Amino acid sequence: MSDIIKDTKARMKKSIDSLSRELANISAGRANSNLLNGVTVDYYGAPTPIQQLASINVPEARLLVISPYDKGSVEDIEKAINAANLGVNPTSDGEVIRITVPALTEERRKELFKEVKKIGENAKVSVRNIRRDVNDTLKKQEKDGELTEDDLKTQTDNVQKATDDSIKEIDQLVDDKEEDIMSV
Incomplete structure (x- = not known):
């Protein structure tokens, strides 16, 4: 059973890693x-x-x-x-x-700020889609008799906790990048 949670966390980590790579490619007015x-x-x-x-x-x-x-x-x-x-x-x-690397204008900073928000939101959607897929799998296992109702509740709670942790990490990455962009 914990294999499902490990797999879920690994998939969510891949989404976060992808977000990190995308954010690293956004120039904040400094050479990188x-x-x-x-x-x-x-x-x-x-x-x-x-x-x-x-x-x-x-x-x-x-x-x-x-x-x-x-x-x-x-x-x-x-x-x-x-x-x-x-x-x-x-x-x-x-x-x-x-x-x-040219210094960023205020207008360009705002554009980058919006782009970072959008990329962060896409990462959150990806994590939520993973949660939905795993919950559907768990419900199917319960329906097939592989899981008890209590096990389903426990596993669903574990998936939600992994989702919440991933969303929190995404928010932190986005906030850090926004601070980097907005600092003059």
């Missing part, structure tokens, strides 16, 4: 190497993540420096960053690529 997550470069015909082609450093709060391992790929990396539409403008001296 996570900004380039998801950017792939056409490297000799194969889409390759930028992290595999170059080292990414953050020497200043608003500056990213990308040092390609293969100097011949500088142009390709620059094109990929432009194509990713990240709202930044890479500049190159032929050896390294520099990206200056």
Whole structure:
């Protein structure tokens, strides 16, 4: 029986991990190497993540420096960053690529704030869907005689507690990101 709860918690944890990755990709006006997550470069015909082609450093709060391992790929990396539409403008001296992350305007902060709220709400919906699926499974097991009514109540309560804990963690992640965005 506890296998169902373990599975439920694992599925909810995956939703939270996904939320963390999405929030990490949202720039809060500071340089962060996570900004380039998801950017792939056409490297000799194969889409390759930028992290595999170059080292990414953050020497200043608003500056990213990308040092390609293969100097011949500088142009390709620059094109990929432009194509990713990240709202930044890479500049190159032929050896390294520099990206200056612009300071966020108040309007852009509010847009990001709304986007973070939306992403957080989607994560909550995902967790609630998991709860619904598990509760349906438990009800079916009770109906089939695999669970007693008391066991059903206990398991349903355990699922609700896991849901509440996950929602609380999602709210905390969203609040932290909002604070990060709104701090000037």
